[in-house]
Amino acid sequence: MKKLLEISLGVVTSVGGFLEVGSMATAAQAGAMFGFQLIWAVVLGTVCIIFLVEMSGRFAAVSHHTISDGIRERFGFNVFLWPLLAALLVNFLVLSAEIGGVAIALELATGIGFQWWALPVALLAWLLLWKGTFGVIEKGVSFLGLVTLCFVVGAVMLRPDWTAVARGAVPSLPVHDAANYWFMAVSILGASISPYLFMFYSSGAIEDRWDKSYLGANRAIAGLGMTFGGTISIGVLIVAALVLATHGVTQVDDYHQLPLMLIPIFGFWGFVLFVASLAIACFGAALEVGLQQAYLVAQGFGWNWGEDRKPRDDPGFSATYTISLLLAAIPIALGLDPLRLTIFSMALTAASLPLTVVPFLFLLNDKRYVGEHRNGILSNAAVIFIIALGFVLAVVTIPLQIFGGT
Amino acid sequence: MAHQTPDLIVSRRYLRLDCLCLLLLMLSACSSSDQIEQQSRTVASASQTVLMALDAWAAGAAPTAYTVDTLQSIGKTLADTGAQIRSAETSEPTEQASLTKAVNDLSVAVTRAEAGLQADDRLKVQDAQQDLRLASRALATAYAKYFAPKP
Incomplete structure (x- = not known):
């Protein structure tokens, strides 16, 4: 009964924590411009993240190491430095977004300009991390x-043609704006397969003191939680396709356009729900990415770490999230358009995937860490596929950013 | 083949240069047409955003501050895009002028709607909405003429 409660709690937290500014913005842009045609990118991204999250949780539960710990210990600091730097840079952009x-x-x-809110938001996030x-x-x-x-409720209320939705889950070639189409696909994959998500998950498993008895719960949380989370992203895409595109709003390049997705469905409450969704989802993600920066650095340099410790017991860890939040707030305080930054950072996240995913192939097959709980054929095939996908994304991101970026 | 006169070599060089110029001209013409197509679509999407925002405001579903901010932001987009369409080099100046006029009309209507919102003058906002709809239609017509197959 206790396990079932933990699984339910884990699934709920995964669902609540899945949507953030990246998945919301990319799904809205894709839906407005290409209708249901890019649903496949959300589905593909969700399947990939399910595998990576399951492996991260399994690795942590069996080896009592986080993924970052494992990479540093298994390959040495010099090799760990590259994924560390890539993840720190990408996380910085995501945190800022x-x-x-x-x-x-x-x-x-x-009605007060977003620039004025950047530092107070960073301060509030810091306070929660410091005290919480x-x-x-x-x-x-x-x-x-x-x-x-x-x-999701909005998407169901709009009564979409479910056959067309299902057709969108099958990859297809673009009928117009090819460069934009592929750029959107890359951004959606970047938003879905965020390294911070699976790295944070493994650190969380250590914080929650998982052991082998959590392997079943881990599988259920990764599978169900991420599937339901992906469903929310698909919900955003469907709503954008049925509300924005049908009203002739085919290009979402201004964040003022986003609340218009829910207003025709829920009236004034649509505006309120959108603002609440954006604020809570992004604030939750900012806390997680801020913590992840601290986990990465502290685990990389072998410092004390843990959100449940007092800041004086892990000064390096606390200093890292403090500095990360402050630095990430600066571009927004200077007036950098958050929507543009989001799309750019999602594409860059996709490009950085190989550096963070390649180590999975070694760590999850190393008996010294995972013993009998090594990857099976399916998991290894999934990792190889994600690595290959990551390499393709790394190669195509920059040209697509130039020709198709918004 | 082995004994080409200097005149022939020079004329071939000129021919290559001409071809290169023609290719560059075609590429620049193509990119200018693509640019206008892209910008026209941006304008069309922006004008529909304004109409949606104003409809939401009129129905009491969007706060005034948000609607004013939206109009200001989209107004800037319209002004920037209008300037780009105006300055683009094209072989169809008449159609380009129609597009530019439609974008200008949209910008004027957005400014009027914004003034109406700030003064809480519903009638003025409704008038501006009407003008926006007309300008949107004019934009669609100008766009269709610009990209219509020419004899």
Whole structure:
């Protein structure tokens, strides 16, 4: 009974924590411009993240190491430096975009420019990390994040042609704007297969003191939680296709356009729900990415770490999330458009995938770490596929950014 | 083949240069046409965004501050895109002028709607909405003429 409760709690937190500014913006842009045609990218991204999250949780539960720990220990610091730098850079951009997402929500709610909100948002996030515990961060904000389910409700209320939705889940070639189409596909994959997500998950498993008895729960949380999370992204895409595209709004390059997705469905409450969804989802993600930066650096340099410790017991860890939040708030405070930053950072996330995913192939097959719980054929095939996909994305991202980037 | 006169070599060089110029001209003409197509679509999408935002405001579903901000932001997009369409080099100046006029009309209507919102003058906003719809139609017509097959 206790396990079932933990699984339910884990699934709920995964669902609540899945949607953030990247998945919301990319799904909205894709739906407005290409209708249901890019649903396959969300589905593919979700399947990939299910495998990676399951492996991260399994690795942590069996070896009592996080993924970052494992890479540093198994390959040495010099090899670990490359994924560390790539992840730090990508996470920095994502953190900035998430702070921007909350700042936009506050601008929409108050009419005060988003630039003015960047530092207060970073300060509030810092305060929660400084004073809060892992449970508060993980469960509290994720529970509030369930408000994002309004997109799924909205999508159902719009009564889409489900056959057309199912057709969108099958990859197809673009009929117009090929460069934009592929750029959107890359951005959706970047938003779905975020390295911070699976790295944070493995650190969370250590924080929650998982052991081998959690392997079943891990599988259920990864599978169900990510599937339901992906469903919310598809909900955003369907709503954008049926509301924005049908009204002739085919290009979403201004964040003021985003609340218009829910207003025709829920009226004024649509505006409120959108602002709440954006603020909570992005704030939750900002907390997780801020913590992930600290996990990465502390685990990389072998410092004390843990959100449940007092800041004086892990000063390096606390200093890292403090500095990360402050630095990430600066571009938004200087007026950098959060929507553009989001799309750019999602594409770059996709390009950095090989560096963070290649080590899975070695770590999850190393008996010294995972013993009898090594990867099976299916998991190894999935990792190889994700690595290949990551290499393709790394090669095509920059040309597509030039020709198809918004 | 082995004994080409200097005149022939020079004329071939000129021919290659001409071909290169023609190719560059075609590429620039193509990219300018693509640019106008892209910008026209941006304008069309932006004008529909304004109409959606104003409809939401009129129905009491969107706060005034948000609607004003949206109009200001989209107004900037319209102004920038209008300037790009105006400055683009094209072989169809008449159609380009029609497109530019439609974008200008949209910009004027957005500014009027914004003023109406700030003054909380519903009638003025409704008038501006009407003008926006007309300008959107004019844009669609100008776009269709610009890209219609020429004899």
